[in-house]
Amino acid sequence: MKTPKKIQPLVEDGLVDKVLRQLMSGKEATVYIVQCGDEIRCAKVYKEANQRGFHQAVHYTEGRKVKNSRQARAMEKGSRYGRQEQESAWQHAEVDALHKLAAAGVRVPHPYGFYDGVLLMELLADENGEPAPRLNDLQLTPEQAREFHALLIRQVVLMLCAGIVHGDLSEFNILVDSTGPVIIDLPQAVDAAANNNASRMLERDVENLAHYFGQFAPELRATQYGKEIWALYQSGELFPDTRLTGHFNKIEKQADVRSVMREINSARDDHAAKLRYQQIKREEGR
Secondary structure: OOOOOOOHHHHHOOOOOEEEEEEEEOOOEEEEEEEEOOEEEEEEEEOOHHHOOOOOHHHHHOOOOOOOHHHHHHHHHOOHHHHHHHHHHHHHHHHHHHHHHHHOOOOOOOEEEEEOOEEEEEOOEOOOOOEOOEHHHOOOOHHHHHHHHHHHHHHHHHHHHOOEEOOOOOHHHEEEEOOEEEEOOOOOOEEOOOOOOHHHHHHHHHHHHHHHHOOOOHHHHHOOHHHHHHHHHHOOOOOOOOOOOOOOOOOOOOOOHHHHHHHHHHHHHHHHHHHHHHHHHHHHOO
């Protein structure tokens, strides 16, 4: 096939020998299968901001660090340079997340390099050596659904222990290779500690998993892993091997109205006594 414009420089530099075919096209990027020497890899070509279908980037970029104050000011002003830097930061976020998550034991594709809007990475394959299908394309048995769900919940925990929330996790960005589910598409990954939307996004990610796998194993729809995981994370009790139950009991103490009123009355009495004391002092000074 004809070499896409953004991949051409990689061909000229000898990083890619040829483009074999397009693998998939999504809201953020188009992925191609490419020949790199003796290996077959993927080349993920990011779409420009005006071509992306992902319009809520501001919710995902909150809390992300930038290189320097000049870059931060430019991004804030929305200048041409600022928009370019914002795009670069958005794309580099996936590369950084892939390296960090792989080191944490999360099943993600191995990245080989990032070159001006093109990410070269591992091509995941099924048992027959064909490109791994998306989870959405598979028909699962109840047993497989329970197994994959448990594996992916553990991956969510590993990600959060590494300080990252996927932010857009669903059956559409999970591949199933010869050994099981692999999480992909991470440019919108958020910093769990710095992004105020992180808890909501994590719960949504986990709810997406429960809804999808619940088609095959209905009992999974009633689980509350998202709330349980975040509560453990907030309390500093979440670890890669933390045992989860899928249940979440929010402790809600009934308000002690009498105690509250006693505190209010006590404060009011103290204030009144202070005013009387000040009045007496003023009269003594006359």
